Amino acid sequence: MTVLAYVRVSTEDQSTDAQRHSIAELHNVEHWYADEATSGATKALNRPGFADLFKFARKGDTLIVSAIDRLGRDTIDLLETVEALKAKGVAVVSMREGFDLSSPIGKAMLTMLAAVAELERSNIKARQMAGIARARATGQKLGAPKKIDDVAVSDWRRASKATIQETANQFGISIAAVKRACASNAISTVEEE
Template sequence: MRIAYARVSTDAQELHRQLDALEKVGYDRLIEEKYTGTKKDRAGLQKLLDTLREGDTVIVESISRLGRNTLDILSIIEELDKMGVTFISLKENMDTTTPTGKAMLGMVAVIAQLERDLIAQRTKEGLESAKKRGVKLGRPQLDEQKIQDALKLYDEGNHSIKEILRLTGISQGKLYKEINKRKLQD
């Protein structure tokens, strides 16, 4: 089955240009979506993936319709490949059944890997730089006095949990954790 996928980012945008291009090449089913490509969890994309079977073909007007960043686009195309689904992008003239299409996919994969490596390198450098400047990484430690105040208010029994959280600024999970910790010690 040839399944066409068309996406724009907002309700204000129209799909006409994509639909015209897709109709020229033909398809058996169309999945349309008006949702940002910055999110990988999209209803239309999930519907597409759920619909696909081995031997099917996905056709898009442009590879950018799958997502906004190279890593997401590549992971979607790789997922299609693992499913035994052919991918065709009209604008980029990419067809994963052809040697040229497979080569283009390989180049996209290399670029995506480079992007992943650069992100990891920048993250590592940023963390090292922060440590050198004395920045403490990780979750901030709660003030022990706040915890003791919250437990005291809890023990008094005159305040609701919501009030205790509001007055002390600690989280509900932390309060219950400390209450349970005391129970285990008794």
């Protein structure tokens, strides 16, 4: 029997160190697997680290995770992942939830916890969309700030009598960006032949 551990973080500015530490404190892990900067929305078997773990895992092994959401965020994917491991004879233990996910009671708890987590994500998304709608209603600009000054681009093009390509080269921007800048400032983007 081999003790395996799987850790995952969603973004590059996060670290797996805390997960590794909490697991290592209580378990003598023989093989570690990690996916860094990988969303929990990506199916477990499509993540390189988890795919390696799944290939390696054998009957009698135990997989330790710090929390069930490290395996995935979608209820169906989470259940399929645990079932696939169970079919290989691998026990799955979640430290936060404190139970063996491959047991009948663990599976019932997993289903409930995964559904609650999915509901919470849906609520977060709904609040995010409400915030976006509120921002639009108040006329607030959305998205990243513009990197170019449309007026400067269109004024330079007009003053220089430059083509769209020449303007793009001058400002180091795409042809589409020049066209948008000029369109927002009512300059014709039709190239003379």
